[in-house]
């Protein structure tokens with residue numbers, strides 16, 4: 001996590017400087033009490049007031065710095081996490097649902113912001129504070145008192161480390177269940193149109209079951225956390241008892257006078273805050289460790305983002321086998337040549353989308369070989385254009401959809417649609433928008449999974465004309481459009497789990 005602390009170094013530095021000054025001020029308060037008991041009224045009063053004012057001023061500055069550094073830290077975390085997600089291979093990305101990613105951002109990342117940097121800073125500040133106190137106590141009271149406080153602090157901070165591990169495990173389980181809960185919510189809310197008086201209870205049961213499981217784990221996490229707080233309190237009391245016993249002994253044997261003992265009791269109280277904070281910080285840091293690890297695993301993944309393919313002569317699939325549940329899909333050998341227009345047909349569930357997912361690189365769980373211009377290629381995601389069966393429409397604007405946020409030249413668009421919110425476009429209009437995006441992308445191969453299923457017959461003919469006149473190679477799945485097949489260079493059919501080339505027009509170079 002050091003790379004996330006580096007940009008904050010000046011904030012951290014000044015935070016510690018002002019923390020140090022305010023610690024010196026508070027450490028001197030019991031000393032001024034001691035002076036008061038000794039009868040040095042003026043120095044006690046002025047010293048006390050000055051120390052309090054200085055402490056308040058430094059605290060104010062520290063709080064401002066804390067706030068700013070927290071925002072900076074969270075901005076870096078969120079930006080890097082989102083970039084890492086974008087750069088994951090699509091196959092890896094799909095291992096989780098969008099709801100789980102949203103849950104990660106709002107829970108895990110949030111806990112990293114709250115339970116990593118603030119406890120870490122607080123831990124350093126409190127250690128600094130204790131060291132300052134120790135020096136002040138040694139100078140103003142007795143080095144032995146300082147030593148007792150220091151040693152008993154070192155012993156007591158071991159306890160939360162042990163409890164922290166258990167809290168971390170429970171917290172991790174809770175966060176995982178939270179991801180599941182978000183996934184269930186997404187699933188149920190997407191089916192909102194199916195709610196009526198009969199089905200309502202089914203929806204409620206699903207949500208309540210998922211929530212009960214989540215709350216169960218939350219309870220487990222909370223109880224462990226409470227146990228940690230209890231043990232933390234006990235370990236602090238341990239310090240008070242040790243010092244109390246020593247002071248009683250010193251008073252009885254007249255090694256210390258009443259002013260020193262009064263001031264020492266003041267230090268027990270003054271010590272209580274940093275020690276309790278240290279104990280709490282350690283518990284937090286221990287419990288957030290799995291989140292730190294999972295975050296680091298995400299952001300340290302090498303980027304799988306590819307440069308788009310600008311041209312190719314041939315793309316070959318050799319002896320591909322893809323398991324589809326109980327059955328499988330086999331592709332003995334097929335070849336896509338530059339500019340080829342290929343229709344892919346087959347019954348429902350025959351494996352058309354599965355084949356296209358291999359070609360567009362969103363699926364990598366298959367055996368066999370893909371050769372791009374005779375060279376083996378392992379990662380096709382991002383190389384070619386595609387229109388998926390359930391293609392995504394970005395909500396922001398028509399423009400952003402056809403240019404992918406202005407990263408493509410806007411050569412093709414439908415001006416009549418550009419004022420309409422993209423998600424309000426009809427299914428057919430959205431499909432035309434996707435085709436415009438692919439034309440802007442100028443990919444040498446466009447993979448289309450039923451891109452015109454929402455078009456009426458005349459629109460279908462128009463869009464098909466456009467597709468067939470593109471310079472790019474195109475693979476397109478078709479249903480019940482046998483008359484159109486004649487117009488393609490190749491027709492591939494998936495039958496009984498095997499891809500067969502049923503038509504191939506020989507081209508002369």
Ligand SMILES: Nc1ncnc2c1ncn2[C@@H]1O[C@H](COP(=O)(O)OP(=O)(O)OP(=O)(O)O)[C@@H](O)[C@H]1O
Pocket residue numbers: 324325326346347348349350351352353354355
């Ligand atoms: N991850 C998976 N696990 C198990 N079975 C799967 C998986 N993915 C797909 N299948 C099965 O593989 C078969 C092929 O699915 P696919 O979506 O490729 O068919 P399709 O030809 O595109 O169908 P349609 O024309 O209805 O869109 C289906 O029987 C589907 O249930």
